Amino acid sequence: MSGDQETEKPPVFRTWAGWYWTVLLIMVVQLIIYCWITFSY
Amino acid sequence: MNTVDWIVLFGTLGTIVLYGVMKTRGAGNMEAYLLGSKSLPWWTVCLSIMATQASAITFLSTTGQGYEDGMRFLQFYFGLPLAMIILSVTAVPLYHKLKVFTAYEYLETRFDLKTRSLAAFYFLMLRGVSVGITIYAPSLILSTILGWNINWTTVLIGSLVMIYVVSGGTKAVSVTQKYQLTIIMTGMVLTGLIAFWKLPGSVSFTDAFRFAGETGKLNLINLSFNLEDRYNIWSGLIGGLFLFLSYFGADQSQVGRYLSGSSITESRLGLIFNGILKIPMQFIILYIGLMIFVFYQFYQPPLIHNVSLREKVVMAGAEAKVKELEAQYDGIFLERRTAAEGLMQAIQGKDAAAIQTQKESLKQAQQKENELRNDMKELVQKELPGQNPMDKDYVFIHFVMSYLPHGLIGLLLAVVFSAAMSSMASELNALASTTTVDIYRRSMRPGLSDAHYVTASRWMTIGWCVFAIVFASLANQAENLIQFVNIVGSLWYGTILGIFLSAFYLKYLRSNAVFWGAIFAELIILYLYFFTKVAFLLYNIIGCVAVIVLATVFQFIGDKKKRPAV
Structure with missing residues (x-):
């Protein structure tokens, strides 16, 4: 029976990998914003 | 300065010192005194890490940097989030698992006593000198602005810090830093808003932003790869990564902060949130400098911002x-x-x-x-x-003294004092921990009671504080001191990082190879300093690579000698 059930995936902040990817994502978003400011203004 | 300002200034500083003493009295054993009983939540750890890194000169100098040079200094911090992730994965669980008091203690577990003592010695050389500048630089500016004697200013800052650090140890450092950083950021943001509000009525926030852009100050990203250019995205990502790995992974003034987290989770979250918040915080500080730049387009600044020189x-x-x-x-x-x-x-x-x-x-x-x-x-x-006729570091404080309303002037001076105190507190605490745990307890007087070592730590804190004050008063005679301290820092940082990277990631390396690698790497750095013109910022990377390469060579030679002849 358990084989038929879909495994529940952990919410992103329950895993450390989730936290690390979040930091990287925030970093990338910041870099994009800073590039946009530099080259637009 | 009027009475209200003095009340706000001394009221704020007095409250911080009293709070630090009252909240953390009675730390009777080593874990309580040096690790804050490992009881702090992640937000306290995070704020403490940020307050340690941001010294008074950071706020005075960074706003001046924004004013004169625009936003490009921000790139210097781009390697920081990456360093936070790497350290969260590697250093934090390791230090917690081994229940160490200092980062150098771990080196004995991984290598041996002599490597631990060598790294501790390098750290004491590096941090011992820089604690002097941590107190000297803001004292110079504050004494100039307030017309005080510089030696008494250093004594005042040093004594205030000494009271609560000696009394409460690591926990006192962290809990006071939480409030110090709150005061600092409140004061800074208020100053930025006032600079904006004082612009001519027709100028909106967007206009001011566009004005800064048109005058070339919004130079946040420089994609060109140029080794001679100190601030570009590549030097920030690569050089910054090395620098911050070293600073947060191997410098006890930061390691001590996150070791006081109540668990691996709390320490990691502290570092992670530092990785998220640090760059926006620096953006805000630089942007305040930029707002002052726009303000001075419409109001006349002094011919020299250090008006006492006039x-x-x-x-x-x-x-x-x-x-x-x-x-x-x-x-x-x-x-x-x-x-x-x-x-x-x-x-x-x-x-x-x-x-x-x-x-x-x-x-x-x-x-x-x-x-x-x-x-x-x-x-x-x-x-x-x-x-010294350079007046960049006086731009912010002169603006505060000239254009902020009374009350806020006192608060902003409290900001500068708080920033100086928060960094100095961590540094004194780290110097005392390392001297007590890695030198005194390990090699000089082992096997005594916890209470004895707590008392020893308190005396070490007082000793280092007196050293910092004396150094600052002697520094008064020296020229170009900040440059000197940066050079001294770079002389040791690379080698320390090399030892730690070998310990964390290069499992094939053993103690003798790393010890001699670190000795010869330091000799190479000293040779470069005395006999060549290599830029001192490169010492960090050269020292680190030299330790790893030399240790690998020594390891290889050692292994070959041990192999029986066939």
């Missing part, structure tokens, strides 16, 4: 020359303000052609003004030999 030059007998320069300056400022108003109108009218014309006029007026400022600096050097 008075000293006048006293030295050059009053006529100063007045002549100031008369010229009045005319040039009117020309520059007209050009700035023209540029602002062109921006508001979205007139591309007019923007170009007005930008050119503003540039020419700015050039004339810069020439006049240089004349003033030359006059200072001529009349007051030995005085």
Whole structure:
């Protein structure tokens, strides 16, 4: 029976990998914003 | 400064010291005194990490950097989030698992006593000198602005810090830093808002932003790869990664902060949130400098921001020359303000052609003004030999003293004092921990009671504090001290990082190879310093790579010798 059930995936902040990817994502978003400011203004 | 300012200033500082003492009394054993009983939540760890890194000179100098050089300094911090992730994965669980008091203790587990002692010695050399500058640099600026004696200013800051660090140890450092950073950021943001509110009524936030952009100050990203350019995205990502791995992974003043987290989770979250918040925080500080720059397009700044130098030059007998320069300056400022108003109108009218014309006029007026400022600096050097005429670090504090309302002036001075105190507290605590745990307890007087070592730590804190104050008073005689301290820092940091990277990631390396690798790497760095002109910032990377390469070579030779002949 358990084989038929879909495994529940952990919410992103329950895993450390989730936290690390979040930091990287925030970093990338910041870099994009800073590039946009530099080259637009 | 009026009575309200003095009340706010001393009220704030007194409250912080009292809070630190009351909240953390009675730390009776080593874990309580040096690790805060490992009881702190992640937000306290995070704020403590940020407050440790941000010294008074960070706030004074970074705003000046934004004012003069624009936003490009931000790139320096781009490697920080990556360093936080790497350390969260590697260093944090390791330090917690081994229940170490200091980072160097781990080196004995991984290598041996002599490698641990060597790294601790390198750290004490590095941090011992820099704690002197942590107290000297803000004291110099505050004593100039307030007209105080610099030696008494260093004694005041040092004594305030000593009271709560000696009393409560690590926990006192962290809990006070939480409030110090809150006061610092509140004061900084208020200053930025006031600079903006004082702009002419027709100038909106977007106009001010666009104005900064048109004058080339929004230079946040530089994609060119140039080794001679200190601030570009590559030096920030690569050089910054190395620097911050070293600072947060191997410098006890930071390791001590996150070791006081109540679990691996709390320590990791502290580092992670530092990785998220640090760059936006630096952005805000630089942007405040930028707002002051825009403000001074419409209001006349002094010819030299360190106004005490003007008075000293006048006293030295050059009053006529100063007045002549100031008369010229009045005319040039009117020309520059007209050009700035023209540029602002062109921006508001979205007139591309007019923007170009007005930008050119503003540039020419700015050039004339810069020439006049240089004349003033030359006059200072001529009349007051030995005085540093650079005034970038005085831009922010002069603005605060001249344009902020009473009450807020006191708060902003409390900000500068708090920033100096928070960094110094961590450094003293780290120096005391390392001297007690890695030198005194391990090699000089092992096997005594916890209470004895707590008392020893307290005395070490007092000793290092006195050392910092004496160093700061001697530093008063030296020229170009900040440069000197940066060089001293770079002399040791690379080698320390090399030892730790070998310990964390290069499992094939053993103690003798790393120890001798670190000794010879340091000799290479000292050779480069005394006999070549290699830029000192490169010592960090050269030292680190030299330790790893030399240790690998020594390991290989050692293994070959041990192998039996066939």
